[in-house]
Amino acid sequence: MPSITRQPFRTAVLVLVWGWLLFLVLAPNLLVVGASVMTRDPGTFISLPLNLDAYRQLFDALYLEVFLHSLYMAAMTTLVCLLIGYPFAWALSKLGKQRQLLLIFFLIVPFWTNSLVRTYALKMLLATNGLINSSLMGLGWIDEPIQMLYTEGAVIIGLVYLLLPFMILPLYSVFDDLRQELLLASHDLGAGRFATFIHVIVPLTLPGVLAGVMLVLLPAMGLFFVPDILGGSRNLLVGNVIKNQFLDARNWPFGAAASIVLTVTMAILMLAHRLSKQRIGEEGAG
Amino acid sequence: MTRWLPRVYLGLVYLLLYVPIGVLVVFSFNDSRSGYTWGGLSLRWYQSLFNNNAMVEAMWNSLWLALSAATVSTIIGALTALALHRYRFRGKKVLNGMLFVVMMSPEIVLAISLLALFLLVGIQLGYVSLLLAHVTFCLPFVVITVMARLSGFDESLPEAARDLGASDFTMTRTVLIPVIMPALLAGWLLGFTLSLDDVVVSTFVSGPSYEILPLRIYSMVRVGLKPEVNALGTLLLVFSLVMLMLSQWILTRSKR
Numbered sequence: 001m002p003s004i005t006r007q008p009f010r011t012a013v014l015v016l017v018w019g020w021l022l023f024l025v026l027a028p029n030l031l032v033v034g035a036s037v038m039t040r041d042p043g044t045f046i047s048l049p050l051n052l053d054a055y056r057q058l059f060d061a062l063y064l065e066v067f068l069h070s071l072y073m074a075a076m077t078t079l080v081c082l083l084i085g086y087p088f089a090w091a092l093s094k095l096g097k098q099r100q101l102l103l104i105f106f107l108i109v110p111f112w113t114n115s116l117v118r119t120y121a122l123k124m125l126l127a128t129n130g131l132i133n134s135s136l137m138g139l140g141w142i143d144e145p146i147q148m149l150y151t152e153g154a155v156i157i158g159l160v161y162l163l164l165p166f167m168i169l170p171l172y173s174v175f176d177d178l179r180q181e182l183l184l185a186s187h188d189l190g191a192g193r194f195a196t197f198i199h200v201i202v203p204l205t206l207p208g209v210l211a212g213v214m215l216v217l218l219p220a221m222g223l224f225f226v227p228d229i230l231g232g233s234r235n236l237l238v239g240n241v242i243k244n245q246f247l248d249a250r251n252w253p254f255g256a257a258a259s260i261v262l263t264v265t266m267a268i269l270m271l272a273h274r275l276s277k278q279r280i281g282e283e284g285a286g
Numbered sequence: 287m288t289r290w291l292p293r294v295y296l297g298l299v300y301l302l303l304y305v306p307i308g309v310l311v312v313f314s315f316n317d318s319r320s321g322y323t324w325g326g327l328s329l330r331w332y333q334s335l336f337n338n339n340a341m342v343e344a345m346w347n348s349l350w351l352a353l354s355a356a357t358v359s360t361i362i363g364a365l366t367a368l369a370l371h372r373y374r375f376r377g378k379k380v381l382n383g384m385l386f387v388v389m390m391s392p393e394i395v396l397a398i399s400l401l402a403l404f405l406l407v408g409i410q411l412g413y414v415s416l417l418l419a420h421v422t423f424c425l426p427f428v429v430i431t432v433m434a435r436l437s438g439f440d441e442s443l444p445e446a447a448r449d450l451g452a453s454d455f456t457m458t459r460t461v462l463i464p465v466i467m468p469a470l471l472a473g474w475l476l477g478f479t480l481s482l483d484d485v486v487v488s489t490f491v492s493g494p495s496y497e498i499l500p501l502r503i504y505s506m507v508r509v510g511l512k513p514e515v516n517a518l519g520t521l522l523l524v525f526s527l528v529m530l531m532l533s534q535w536i537l538t539r540s541k542r
Contacts, residue, residue, distance in 0.1 A: 091292030
């Protein structure tokens with residue numbers, strides 16, 4: 001082990017980096033875990049004794065319903081993103097390299113634009129007297145405006161709009177790596193288009209699908225400003241519950257427990273992603 | 287048919303992505319007060335934006351925060367990447383793991399964990415808490431950008447510098463920093479944009495003493511439609527576009 005005096009630069013760098021991560025990543029996360037098993041306290045936020053009340057509260061009929069509804073909206077968002085993104089990434093990977101890069105650039109541009117502003121732009125389109133309704137009425141296709149804003153559908157549209165690039169980018173990367181020889185081999189061995197799709201393309205792009213699901217499903221449960229702007233009070237996300245518990249109700253144990261449920265979901269998805277990648281690695285090598 | 291069908295599909299998705307943004311930009315020049323009907327060209331919403339003192343102050347606060355967060359995270363991120371690349375030390379995997387957790391965990395989880403820390407340690411919610419939080423979520427992105435640059439780097443150069451008697455610090459300054467410069471610029475621009483765009487984390491860790499733009503927009507768009515938001519959104523769009531083009535230009539230029 002080199003002594004401190006001989007490598008002051010190395011020591012300084014390591015102390016700074018470790019210090020930052022221990023204080024601002026490890027400590028806060030441990031705090032949340034701790035808070036979730038403590039008791040709510042109006043003065044100091046949390047206090048002893050330790051208990052699992054917060055986790056029990058998650059299964060109250062009222063909150064369970066909010067959670068399931070949030071999970072449903074997040075799942076629908078992920079499904080829609082996958083259905084749009086999968087053929088999109090496939091089509092994109094078939095274009096010339098130069099054009100691919102340009103199109104990727106234009107996919108990222110909206111993603112670099114303030115997400116609140118983009119959600120607001122959707123509100124302009126979906127409102128009762130908004131552009132979609134007034135155009136449809138102008139064309140004479142409908143007589144009365146359709147209620148689109150403040151519905152479950154509006155929240156899902158908003159989430160899809162914000163999260164679609166996160167589904168497309170990992171999918172594009174697996175399609176880009178997909179070797180044409182494998183498809184030709186499958187064809188030569190007598191497989192039709194459908195059989196090739198099911199037995200070759202789907203398994204090989206599975207890691208991309210899982211990465212995309214991971215990157216969409218979790219934010220889709222946390223982006224509380226989308227229901228705030230588009231969804232009204234009945235279409236809440238887990239993120240809204242966590243935010244209300246921490247900022248308004250001041251019930252830290254409950255908010256912390258809800259956030260741990262999110263983290264555990266993330267861990268499970270990451271594990272699935274890893275396993276699917278390993279499987280492909282083995283098959284590719286063997 | 288198989289030739290043009292994928293292209294039509296791609297075009298359609300891009301149309302859906304850009305229609306809301308297009309509408310936002312067009313209506314920012316709308317003279318009418320209602321957000322839905324066209325009342326002729328006008329710059330009145332841009333004017334009312336800049337006549338709003340609280341808004342202008344929030345803009346400056348946001349810019350200053352983004353500048354400082356990007357700078358601090360670039361410095362710490364670059365040092366982290368260098369340490370991960372060059373040094374062998376205990377707990378390297380743990381360090382990597384922590385960075386990965388920051389990048390992957392939902393923003394709201396990061397937000398409440400930092401709020402809990404700040405309140406219990408007694409850091410007042412305001413500029414300092416925002417800076418610490420923003421640097422933390424920008425950090426992994428800078429580390430990844432710099433690591434990618436370092437991975438394709440010829441190891442004989444630092445060795446030669448050491449053999450010629452350069453100290454660790456001198457070698458880093460004269461050999462490694464010039465090599466990773468494009469990655470530093472790209473990482474800085476990424477951090478700047480991430481900081482400017484953040485809503486979720488800022489909602490939790492900001493206080494009334496330091497109001498920033500996304501939170502100001504948030505309070506405006508929650509109730510009804512405000513044409514000023516269109517003007518502000520258009521300005522932010524142009525700004526991000528310039529930043530994104532800059533970072534792409536830097537990265538592609540450095541590859542040649």
